Amino acid sequence: MYFKNICCKTILLTVLLIFAINFKFVNAQVLIQPAIGSITNINSGTDRIIEMIEDDQNKSKDLNDENSKDDEMLNTSNGIETFYPPAEMKNRNNERYTEENSDIETFKKTVPLKDDNDYKNSNHSSKNDRSHTKIITAVSGGKLKVDTGNGGEIENKIVGADIAVVRELKTSSGKLMIGGVVDYNHNSYDNNFKGIDGSGDSDAITVGIIAKQSRDDGVYYEGSVRFGRAKTDFATDNFSDIRYEESAPVYAGHAKVGKIVNFDEKNSADIYGTYTFAHQDKININLSNDEKYRMGSIDSNRIKVGCLMSTKIDDNGRIYYGLAYQYEGSEKVKLHNEFETDLNASGKGSSGVLELGYKISADKDLNLDLRASGFTGRQKGVILQAQLVKLF
Numbered sequence: 001m002y003f004k005n006i007c008c009k010t011i012l013l014t015v016l017l018i019f020a021i022n023f024k025f026v027n028a029q030v031l032i033q034p035a036i037g038s039i040t041n042i043n044s045g046t047d048r049i050i051e052m053i054e055d056d057q058n059k060s061k062d063l064n065d066e067n068s069k070d071d072e073m074l075n076t077s078n079g080i081e082t083f084y085p086p087a088e089m090k091n092r093n094n095e096r097y098t099e100e101n102s103d104i105e106t107f108k109k110t111v112p113l114k115d116d117n118d119y120k121n122s123n124h125s126s127k128n129d130r131s132h133t134k135i136i137t138a139v140s141g142g143k144l145k146v147d148t149g150n151g152g153e154i155e156n157k158i159v160g161a162d163i164a165v166v167r168e169l170k171t172s173s174g175k176l177m178i179g180g181v182v183d184y185n186h187n188s189y190d191n192n193f194k195g196i197d198g199s200g201d202s203d204a205i206t207v208g209i210i211a212k213q214s215r216d217d218g219v220y221y222e223g224s225v226r227f228g229r230a231k232t233d234f235a236t237d238n239f240s241d242i243r244y245e246e247s248a249p250v251y252a253g254h255a256k257v258g259k260i261v262n263f264d265e266k267n268s269a270d271i272y273g274t275y276t277f278a279h280q281d282k283i284n285i286n287l288s289n290d291e292k293y294r295m296g297s298i299d300s301n302r303i304k305v306g307c308l309m310s311t312k313i314d315d316n317g318r319i320y321y322g323l324a325y326q327y328e329g330s331e332k333v334k335l336h337n338e339f340e341t342d343l344n345a346s347g348k349g350s351s352g353v354l355e356l357g358y359k360i361s362a363d364k365d366l367n368l369d370l371r372a373s374g375f376t377g378r379q380k381g382v383i384l385q386a387q388l389v390k391l392f
Helices: 002-050 057-076 116-129
Strands: 079-084 107-112 134-149 154-169 174-194 195-213 219-238 243-262 268-280 283-286 293-294 297-313 319-326 333-335 341-344 347-361 366-377 379-391
Touching: 002 154, 002 195, 002 219, 002 243, 002 268, 002 293, 002 379, 079 174, 107 283, 116 268, 174 219, 195 243, 243 283, 243 293, 297 347
Parallel strands: none
Antiparallel strands: 079 107, 134 154, 134 379, 154 174, 174 195, 195 219, 219 243, 243 268, 268 297, 283 293, 293 333, 297 319, 319 347, 333 341, 347 366, 366 379
């Protein structure tokens, strides 16, 4: 009898211990998934900024046409040709008069205009060398679902907005665009891990600089860097009481290189490669039941390569479409509790991207760009973006 009581108590304690360990394990795994949502939020802002300082091919073509016309006028306006009718020709012995052209007794006299260099230095050069200021505003929204690699998934509903002021300068090899940008992102996320549902919000605001050098041969390279802060809150919807609200410093940026290949007057291709990075600092989490956790910093290092085709459909409109491959090399976060048990979740993996868009030029100084990006693979979903560019 005594032996049976010991066995029953042992089994009961073992079951309770297993339940307690699993409870803490599940709690901890649920806690770390929102970090994937937070870094996805920051990455969404970086992706939007990458598209903000692209070259306006329609406007460049219009300016080139204007400059070509100016060149033609410059070459044909070296003087004024004055014609004298035969009635005014009294001197038949004039050296330029012959019997062969007696029926067309015309002499040409060229009256020089002012020096060509004066013209070039005044009106013509100002069209080629003038600088511009662009004010760019962009908004986007969409839904992305990420497999966190630990048996769970997180669904991100992202909206964001940016405003940038960019100065466009003429250089000897092309043009340079440089300016500042403010980026805001909001992410409402829902996650699931072994039947435990949770939801929360992440808000991030960053400020930084962007720059792009475009060469006359079609090659370009660009980059950006931003710094700011992100706030994350989270609460479970069932099974256990997990809720917190914390904030942490963040930084993000990108580097991109590509080449524009023009096939004819209407069709071109943008072949590019992009590296993006984002970092959110570690945070300490104190739950209502006095459990304490330390969530490690989370980093994202992403590579994207692709080709974007562009077709001019009329004088003011252009459509573009393309495919890209995207690989997330890190996006991993660890969580430590008082027993120093390391748990992690990750968004690491490959995704395919389909991009479609339409750009319309209301006039030479105002452009509207509409874009849709579809994701499949580790990331699944759609992001929609609208961008307005005003040139001064």
